[in-house]
Amino acid sequence: MSTIHNKFLGTDVHLGVVAVGFSGGQGKSGVDAAPQALIEAGLLTALHEDLGFTIHHDGRVHDYTEYKPSSDPPLVVADAKMPMLRPKTVSAVTRALSEQVYEHAKEGRLVLTLGGDHSIAVGSISGVAKAVKQRLGKDLAVIWVDAHADINTPHSSGSGNIHGMPVAFLAGLAKPPKEDPSVFGWLDQEHHISPKKLVYIGLRDVDVPEKKILKENGIKAFSMHDVDRYGIGKIMDMALEYVGDSPIHLSFDVDALDPMWAPSTGTPVRGGLTLREGDFICECVHESGALVAMDLVEVNPHILDTTGFTGLMGASETVRAGCSLVRCALGESLL
Amino acid sequence: MSTIHNKFLGTDVHLGVVAVGFSGGQGKSGVDAAPQALIEAGLLTALHEDLGFTIHHDGRVHDYTEYKPSSDPPLVVADAKMPMLRPKTVSAVTRALSEQVYEHAKEGRLVLTLGGDHSIAVGSISGVAKAVKQRLGKDLAVIWVDAHADINTPHSSGSGNIHGMPVAFLAGLAKPPKEDPSVFGWLDQEHHISPKKLVYIGLRDVDVPEKKILKENGIKAFSMHDVDRYGIGKIMDMALEYVGDSPIHLSFDVDALDPMWAPSTGTPVRGGLTLREGDFICECVHESGALVAMDLVEVNPHILDTTGFTGLMGASETVRAGCSLVRCALGESLL
Amino acid sequence: MSTIHNKFLGTDVHLGVVAVGFSGGQGKSGVDAAPQALIEAGLLTALHEDLGFTIHHDGRVHDYTEYKPSSDPPLVVADAKMPMLRPKTVSAVTRALSEQVYEHAKEGRLVLTLGGDHSIAVGSISGVAKAVKQRLGKDLAVIWVDAHADINTPHSSGSGNIHGMPVAFLAGLAKPPKEDPSVFGWLDQEHHISPKKLVYIGLRDVDVPEKKILKENGIKAFSMHDVDRYGIGKIMDMALEYVGDSPIHLSFDVDALDPMWAPSTGTPVRGGLTLREGDFICECVHESGALVAMDLVEVNPHILDTTGFTGLMGASETVRAGCSLVRCALGESLL
């Protein structure tokens, strides 16, 4: 069991787990199979047995079938390059997830959300943000570890996939589209995060309009160039200092890791974090004593490695990497 | 387009490209196929479309057949261990290249030379050095990124391959051999660089006589040991500070990268730079605003990976790495 | 030949080599084949020809058959989880090795012990410690580079394998078991090392009781988390400063390296040192001028890589890595 005192949850931490088998924020099937793969690899058992958590989990991987509309055509948005894909579905699923996560977070539990694609962060982060405001009177900080900024608006997106937009909606930089205001219309002020409380780590594939959004909103971002310049130790010092004494939601997209360590993901980008650096980020966030929630997303067990590195093992390396990241964030330490 | 103002070329940079399909500086065929492979991988298109360069390229990969003598036997040099191999050919080809590069450089263009083996740097660097002296009244600095120092003289060389000697001729440490003074006899004072304006990065396979030459001439060299000790961020700070306010020629031998990232090269050496570190070097040189020319050499698309790392993909990893290095040096940035 | 003056051995260093073909400290055969593989890969030749050592080696790989008792059943120790495995054998073999190493060390030779599993360090370190006390009146410092702490006692061990216990016996933290006091009963005060003169580097798989032992005895340990935080350059500064002006025994378990670089070892653990970091550690210890002995252990040429990284080459990568580590510790340098 970790010896770190959690500033916002106390020491005897209960863990709420939501397993989100959802892939509708992007186009590749398989990412919905990640929660099952992570659980079968022993993740929850390890969190209970080795790290001492009392786990609150309904034993299910949710597919949210009940929330999926019978029809959900691409939503053409005025002046946008591409229509939004599966907008009603993603909005409804993340709304349901937001409530699930909120139920855990308002009890003072640490919340672990196992995705699923990164669109689900609209649900997990909004639920935690609301609970943290109510329970602690504080704004939630988000450390977003990713190759991508996921901050496109429906207007700037070049693909229409909503897993590239969650930060824009969460930070209030994108609004529900006029063409269908019910899409993310459920996001209230209490669900939002401040762009000033957001820090990126690991960026290396950022769209041109996203770069503009980051600059215009003064959003703190440590790219891989910064990681190389300063080393991951100094980066984490800077990231945690920037966050200050806010409760932290760690949203970890496994594609932040280099494909050498995490090949089984939908949009891999070379030049990423080593597994050691990924684990280190998680260890430091744990040591901060400020972690209140974590997402692990974009593990796709159906994507076998074709790089020649880990081909013989299918997706097991990526699943193993994902488990390692979560265990480190939740208190596993080397000494 | 990059926002960095180039101190020596202005902001609206024109790019001169010379594609050098030459392998005579060493014994393995295939390195002459690199320019075609790099261009087919989209390098020039990306430089134009993504980075906004106006490209001046004659559309050819030069093989310099017209400069190759009918006979070019090994040149036995007194007191040397090995005869020089293909001396007339290498001398004639690099002389022609020197003039091609000079023509671009005197117009104030950034010059990109795609090799070819590293012997071609005798041509590219001499042409840029002459133009920089004339146009700016300044001495050219060279950042030589390589596993090897390439500073053998015809006397010290253990192989006779001229791709291991370019720095010695460029820095005036090797003279045209008495046995045939026409070999590199065309190199004038105006073509030379100063050993005090030379910085190595990435060295890890340096011959004993080369170590002596480096020491005796007080040449600045950052070995892989130094990269490990200081981290690549500090190394680039030190390298650029050493260079001062001189215009920079970046001569990048892809074998500076570890064979894990660049296996398709003629003389791979383990323990090299990661691709991230290679890109970082190029990004920092770009940010200096002092880059006036770049060589990318020793990509050999005919050498398939036999390390088991990227075997299934032939040489594509190395070609891709080469493109990445050039794009980073010419202004691609993550944020 | 290295230009570093050795503070405890002088400049004209003689090298004593003991090749220990022993695998009894753990359960997998093959690690006893390492000395032969390392020697066949040219290690001793390189130490002589390239680094200029006069080598004192009896030309044998010892299997210590003559020291193995006819019967050596598991030794049940009161209150222990598991019985000690092959206790009489390991005790007798390490005792014999201790004397072999002592014979070299008392002559002022640098001693290189090629294992074998890590249990043999009981022999090598005890022999050097005794000689150093007698010859120099100094306590021996140990830099133990390993994924594991190898500091279990017979009571805390979860496996009973003695290769997980050598530090406990060497530092006097484990005593000969009451059930058979002859097991390691030969270890005298003069063979012991001080827990205050011990530094670990590379730890990442430490048993819970081992963590307790490390803390209670105030033992200095740099885990992989520390390596990531500070960088290997600063780690070596801190490690060597901690050691002070003591003679150094470097005990290098090849599993300290990540399995990507050293897959052929009995208990690989992900998230380890790169080969560059391993070489760097060895180079820094050499540069300290304080190295008096080195172990290289746990190379197992019978374990072929199954990670998909170096599968086509069997164990050659690990053997090559082992040779590199030794050459770096003994004075090979890049420049």
Ligand SMILES: [Mn+2]
């Ligand atoms: Mn993402």
Ligand SMILES: [Mn+2]
């Ligand atoms: Mn991503």
Ligand SMILES: [Mn+2]
């Ligand atoms: Mn070169």
Ligand SMILES: [Mn+2]
């Ligand atoms: Mn080279």
Ligand SMILES: [Mn+2]
């Ligand atoms: Mn070990």
Ligand SMILES: [Mn+2]
């Ligand atoms: Mn060990």
